[in-house]
Amino acid sequence: MEKWRNNIRNIAPYVPGEQPKEKDIIKLNTNESPYPPSPGVRKAIEGFDADELRLYPDFVCSRLKGLLAKQCGAKESEVFLGNGSDEVLALCFMTFFNSKKPVLFPDITYSFYDVWCSLFDIGFKRIPLGEDLRIKKEDYFGENGGIVIANPNAPTAIYMENGDIEDIIKQNEASIIIVDEAYIDFGGKSIAPLIHKYDNLVVVRTYSKSRNLAGIRLGYAFASEPLIQALEAVKNSFNSYTVSTVSRLAAEAAAEDTEYFEMCRGKIIKTRENTVRELEKLGFETLPSSANFIFTTHKDINAEELFSYLKENKIYVRYFKKPRIDNYLRITIGTDEQMEKLLEEIRRYIK
Amino acid sequence: MEKWRNNIRNIAPYVPGEQPKEKDIIKLNTNESPYPPSPGVRKAIEGFDADELRLYPDFVCSRLKGLLAKQCGAKESEVFLGNGSDEVLALCFMTFFNSKKPVLFPDITYSFYDVWCSLFDIGFKRIPLGEDLRIKKEDYFGENGGIVIANPNAPTAIYMENGDIEDIIKQNEASIIIVDEAYIDFGGKSIAPLIHKYDNLVVVRTYSKSRNLAGIRLGYAFASEPLIQALEAVKNSFNSYTVSTVSRLAAEAAAEDTEYFEMCRGKIIKTRENTVRELEKLGFETLPSSANFIFTTHKDINAEELFSYLKENKIYVRYFKKPRIDNYLRITIGTDEQMEKLLEEIRRYIK
Numbered sequence: 295m296e297k298w299r300n301n302i303r304n305i306a307p308y309v310p311g312e313q314p315k316e317k318d319i320i321k322l323n324t325n326e327s328p329y330p331p332s333p334g335v336r337k338a339i340e341g342f343d344a345d346e347l348r349l350y351p352d353f354v355c356s357r358l359k360g361l362l363a364k365q366c367g368a369k370e371s372e373v374f375l376g377n378g379s380d381e382v383l384a385l386c387f388m389t390f391f392n393s394k395k396p397v398l399f400p401d402i403t404y405s406f407y408d409v410w411c412s413l414f415d416i417g418f419k420r421i422p423l424g425e426d427l428r429i430k431k432e433d434y435f436g437e438n439g440g441i442v443i444a445n446p447n448a449p450t451a452i453y454m455e456n457g458d459i460e461d462i463i464k465q466n467e468a469s470i471i472i473v474d475e476a477y478i479d480f481g482g483k484s485i486a487p488l489i490h491k492y493d494n495l496v497v498v499r500t501y502s503k504s505r506n507l508a509g510i511r512l513g514y515a516f517a518s519e520p521l522i523q524a525l526e527a528v529k530n531s532f533n534s535y536t537v538s539t540v541s542r543l544a545a546e547a548a549a550e551d552t553e554y555f556e557m558c559r560g561k562i563i564k565t566r567e568n569t570v571r572e573l574e575k576l577g578f579e580t581l582p583s584s585a586n587f588i589f590t591t592h593k594d595i596n597a598e599e600l601f602s603y604l605k606e607n608k609i610y611v612r613y614f615k616k617p618r619i620d621n622y623l624r625i626t627i628g629t630d631e632q633m634e635k636l637l638e639e640i641r642r643y644i645k
Numbered sequence: 646m647e648k649w650r651n652n653i654r655n656i657a658p659y660v661p662g663e664q665p666k667e668k669d670i671i672k673l674n675t676n677e678s679p680y681p682p683s684p685g686v687r688k689a690i691e692g693f694d695a696d697e698l699r700l701y702p703d704f705v706c707s708r709l710k711g712l713l714a715k716q717c718g719a720k721e722s723e724v725f726l727g728n729g730s731d732e733v734l735a736l737c738f739m740t741f742f743n744s745k746k747p748v749l750f751p752d753i754t755y756s757f758y759d760v761w762c763s764l765f766d767i768g769f770k771r772i773p774l775g776e777d778l779r780i781k782k783e784d785y786f787g788e789n790g791g792i793v794i795a796n797p798n799a800p801t802a803i804y805m806e807n808g809d810i811e812d813i814i815k816q817n818e819a820s821i822i823i824v825d826e827a828y829i830d831f832g833g834k835s836i837a838p839l840i841h842k843y844d845n846l847v848v849v850r851t852y853s854k855s856r857n858l859a860g861i862r863l864g865y866a867f868a869s870e871p872l873i874q875a876l877e878a879v880k881n882s883f884n885s886y887t888v889s890t891v892s893r894l895a896a897e898a899a900a901e902d903t904e905y906f907e908m909c910r911g912k913i914i915k916t917r918e919n920t921v922r923e924l925e926k927l928g929f930e931t932l933p934s935s936a937n938f939i940f941t942t943h944k945d946i947n948a949e950e951l952f953s954y955l956k957e958n959k960i961y962v963r964y965f966k967k968p969r970i971d972n973y974l975r976i977t978i979g980t981d982e983q984m985e986k987l988l989e990e991i992r993r994y995i996k
Contacts, residue, residue, distance in 0.1 A: 297819035298845045301744045301790065302872070307881030313704050321700075330696035339891070344690050345681035347860035347895065349672075350853070353664050377728050377862075381884045388764075393652045413739075413882045439652065468648035494649045502701070509698035509890035511728075521653070530658030531764045533732040539860035540690070540891045544698065 308409040311612055320635055322626040323610040325477075325587050327506035329561070329629075332554040334547035335507070342543060351539045358542055361549040366486035366497075368516055374525050377536040379476055379500035379513030384410050386496055386515065389528040390470035391416045395439035400429055402619055404448045404474065423450070427581060427618075431458045435465040444474040446482055446584040449614065449624040453482045453584035460485075463492050470521070472496045479504035479559050480566070481584030486516045493518035503586055504559050505548045510541040562586050566627045572637050576644060587626045589619075597621045600643060607639050659760040662963055671986060673977040674961040676828075676938050678857035680912070680980075683905040685898035686858070693894060702890045709893055712900035717837035717848075719867055725876050728887040730827055730851035730864030735761050737847055737866065740879040741821035742767045746790035751780055753970055755799045755825065774801070778932060778969075782809045786816040795825040797833055797935040800965065800975040804833045804935035811836075814843050821872070823847045830855035830910050831917070832935030837867045844869035854937055855910050856899045861892040913937050917978045923988050927995060938977045940970075948972045951994060958990050 311324040330336075359373040376382035387410040391397050394417070399407050401420040411418040421433045427450050434441055441462060446453045463471050475497055478484050486497040496517040502508035515525070529536065537545075548555070566588060570580045573590055580590040591597060601613035601623055612624040627633070662675040681687075710724040727733035738761040742748050745768070750758045752771040762769040772784045778801050785792055792813060797804045814822050826848055829835050837848040847868040853859035866876070880887065888896075899906070917939060921931045924941055931941040942948060952964035952974055963975040978984065 296844060296871075298821055301741060301819070301821060302875050303740050303743050303879055304875070305878050305882050307878045308885060309881075310701075310704065310885045313701060324701060326701060327699050329699065331698050335698065336695035339690065339693060339695050342690060344687035344895075347682050347686065348678050348680065348857045350661075350664060350675060350677060350859040351862065353661065377889075378884060378886060380886070384883050389654050390652060392654050409882045413879070468652070470649055470652060493647060506699045508701040508886075511702065511886055511889045520647070524653045524655070527656050527658045528654055528764070530660075531656050531760050532735050533729060534659060534661045535729060535731070535859075535862055538728075538862045538889055538892050541889050544695075 305413060306409075308406045312610060314610060316608075318608060320609045320628065320632050322628050322632065322636065323612045325503055325585075325626045326508050327503060327558060327562070327586070328627070328632060329506050329558045331506045331544065332548045332551035334551045335544045338543045338547040339540065342540060346539055351535050351537060352542060353535065355537060355542055358546050358549065361546060362514055366484060366489070366516055368486070368489065371519050372489060372516055372522055374515040374517070374522050374529075375537055376513045376529070378502065378511040379474070379498050380406060381536065382498050382513040382515050383472070383474065385525060385529055385532065386472055386498065387411065387416060388414050389525050390472070390496065390521070391440040393439035395437055397440040397442065398434055398438045399442040400447065402427065402447070402450065402616070404444050407442050428452055429454050431461050434462045438466065438469055440469050440472070441466060442472045442474065444476065445485070446477045446480070448477065448585070449587070449589050449612070449619070449622070450581050451477070451583035451585040451587055451589050452581055456483060456485045456488070460488065463488070463495055467494065470494050470496060472498060474498045476500045476503055477585035480563060480586045489516050489518055493520065496521060501545055501548065505555065506558060507544060507548055510544045512537065512541055512545045562627050565630050565633055568630070569625075569627065569633045569637070573640075576640060587624055589622050589624050591622045595644070597623050600640070603643050604636070604639055609636055609639055656764060657760075659757045663961060665961065667959075669959060671960045671979065671983050673979050673983065673987065674963045676854055676936075676977045677859050678854060678909060678913070678937065679978070679983060680857050680909045682857045682895065683899050683902035685902045686895045689894045689898040690891065693891060697890055702886050702888060703893060704886065706888060706893055709897050709900065712897060713865055717835060717840070717867055719837070719840065722870050723840060723867055723873055725866040725868070725873050725880075726888055727864045727880070729853065729862040730825070730849050731757060732887065733849050733864040733866050734823070734825065736876060736880055736883065737823055737849065738762065738767060739765055740876050741823070741847065741872070742791040744790035746788055748791040748793065749785055749789045750793040751798065753778065753798070753801065753967070754793075755795050758793050779803055780805050782812050785813045789817065789820055791820050791823070792817060793823045793825065795827065796836070797828045797831070799828065799936070800938070800963070800970070800973070801932050801940050802828070802934035802936040802938055803932055807834060807836045807839070811839065814839070814846055818845065821845050821847060823849060825849045827851045827854055828936035831914060831937045840867050840869055844871065847872060852896055852899065856906065857909060858895060858899055861895045863888065863892055863896045913978050916981050916984055919981070920976075920978065920984045920988070924991075927991060938975055940973050940975050942973045946995070948974050951991070954994050955987070955990055960987055960990055
């Protein structure tokens with residue numbers, strides 16, 4: 295064995311959904327938006343002077359922070375930016391989870407949380423969801439080194455009322471509570487305004503879903519000033535310039551186009567409700583979704599086999615071979631046309 | 646005090662050079678290129694279909710890795726990409742420095758190295774440069790948990806012969822040796838081809854300097870396959886998609902335009918030599934530079950005062966208030982015109 299082997303880190307990474315190269319795939323596996331970014335984004339990129347790229351990006355991103363702050367009546371100094379919400383979450387874990395007590399999150403949730411805990415040597419405890427696959431707030435009232443709640447949760451798509459999360463915060467004055475709101479715009483109400491009531495609350499958001507901009511890698515967080523300052527210090531100890539110039543401009547343009555944003559999320563919600571109804575007619579039971587995806591199961595159909603059948607027929611959805619959810623499929627909401635093709639394939643499969 | 650205070654991390658971050666907003670500043674303080682990116686980059690951005698941004702970026706970046714691999718006769722699987730070379734270096738520190746022995750680097754070098762060590766709880770030892778501000782290879786022959794050499798070194802700009810670095814590698818079979826070649830294109834010869842001879846060598850490069858693309862945040866590394874695999878696993882445990890779609894396209898276009906790259910670095914080298922000669926006439930002593938900046942001192946002039954005078958006159962250079970180098974200025978090489986203005990101001994100051 296090479297002598298340097300013992301020095302290097304050996305770790306099992308997070309595995310993202312497949313990104314097929316073929317263009318004729320119906321891609322319902324990574325919760326991207328089926329709609330293009332706002333026309334303002336296109337304009338910003340077309341009008342961009344590439345000569346600016348010789349310089350480092352804007353270090354502060356004051357304008358973008360100001361636009362985002364407006365979403366929840368916050369100040370620029372209560373906004374943090376990063377290279378996708380995964381980076382924002384990773385930096386939050388590094389900054390806020392430094393006690394000896396375990397960090398708590400559900401057993402069924404975004405599967406990156408335990409990967410970050412392993413990477414940063416943070417102890418953690420998975421709290422089982424209830425029988426109905428919902429988070430039970432009382433399970434988070436004990437001692438802990440921090441709490442992470444995805445709301446709506448993934449891959450269940452189930453939304454938890456903010457009052458319940460507030461109860462968790464009230465019981466945990468000594469911990470930082472991270473609420474991962476990647477999917478909040480598809481049916482939930484953001485808890486972000488509560489950062490002014492609870493200085494230990496961090497709310498993480500992304501451009502990858504409801505802003506139709508997974509390609510720019512832009513995530514952000516709202517929190518009290520002391521938490522944002524701590525996060526900025528860790529970020530600046532890791533990588534000073536994380537948001538590229540073009541990504542910042544695209545994010546600004548998208549933040550300004552509220553009307554387009556409302557239209558897209560409205561369409562996705564409507565398509566989701568139609569899809570759920572049609573699946574029900576076929577015998578599927580779908581968990582109540584407040585996200586841009588659904589989590590669905592059928593008592594007579596093997597989910598893994600249906601997953602493979604759909605893939606062979608060029609429709610990609612997501613399947614997780616994990617206890618309690620191994621007969622569910624997670625299906626991203628596409629356009630009406632894409633969902634109709636999905637339903638057709640499922641009908642064909644059932645016959 | 647808030648009860649959550651003890652849980653969060655308190656750290657002193659790296660402080661980058663100032664990024665003034667005013668447009669009439671002559672900016673010679675952060676080692677950016679004075680020349681715009683290659684015309685191909687402009688074309689790639691102009692021709693870009695913003696609709697693509699709804700999707701996650703290319704996870705593998707096979708084409709870009711292939712183009713970069715050619716630089717040193719490597720394979721795609723020997724290339725790693727990141728969001729700027731700072732991120733690449735941060736991930737390298739996290740991946741490769743996990744022994745109990747201290748990591749070694751010079752006392753005068755890129756000031757981010759000790760910040761990363763602090764962030765990741767890595768022990769380190771600063772090895773003093775020689776009287777001539779050069780790295781003495783023999784100082785790196787003892788036991789250690791890893792070695793980092795910037796070549797050319799910063800802020801001295803002094804280049805170390807690859808034969809000397811190879812001697813260090815030979816003496817350190819059990820450590821990973823990182824060579825940070827941010828400035829290699831301005832007078833040095835890359836050590837990257839040696840990754841095929843030494844599987845414990847990592848060579849880190851950037852688009853921010855010689856590729857005129859600080860704004861896209863793109864850094865990369867060459868190393869043996871097992872090291873790249875370990876690095877990819879850590880990256881995928883931190884943030885799966887670090888390179889945005891537009892940044893990847895710009896980087897591909899720049900990598901293809903070898904002629905433009907050669908022209909720009911040729912101009913910078915020529916301007917540097919002129920500047921050094923002119924400064925010599927004024928009594929400055931400049932360390933031998935192989936970078937796109939110079940490190941210069943004058944026995945009768947207080948560097949800090951000259952720094953302030955230049956700043957008042959809208960010329961930004963860099964000053965480090967640190968032992969041994971506190972009477973030096975680090976000056977980025979701009980265009981001939983910018984350097985002439987700098988020299989004029991310095992002549993005025995001396996009178």
